[in-house]
Amino acid sequence: MSFGKIVRAALLAIDFEDEDMSPRVLRNTYCRRQLLAGHGREEVSNLLGLASTRTCDRIRATIGAQL
Structure with missing residues (x-):
């Protein structure tokens, strides 16, 4: 079973449904x-093993928009 299928099964088990049910959801959360x-x-970028802070910057921008 691929990691993506495992993540999808876990998300379904907690009644989470979205278009994107990939490991990306876990990373972004x-x-x-x-x-x-x-x-x-x-x-946070280091904890995630990312080469740059671009993902964190993008997610931080959504936090400001949600507040």
Whole structure:
């Protein structure tokens, strides 16, 4: 079973349904929660194993729009 199928099954088990039910949902949720907890974008990017902070910057922009 691929990791994507495992993630999809886990998301369905908690009644989460969206167009995107890939591991990206988990990554973005973790990133968003870490940023909301006050962690810096460089630290979160390192925790996620990302080469740049671009993903964290993009997610941080959505946090500001939601508040």
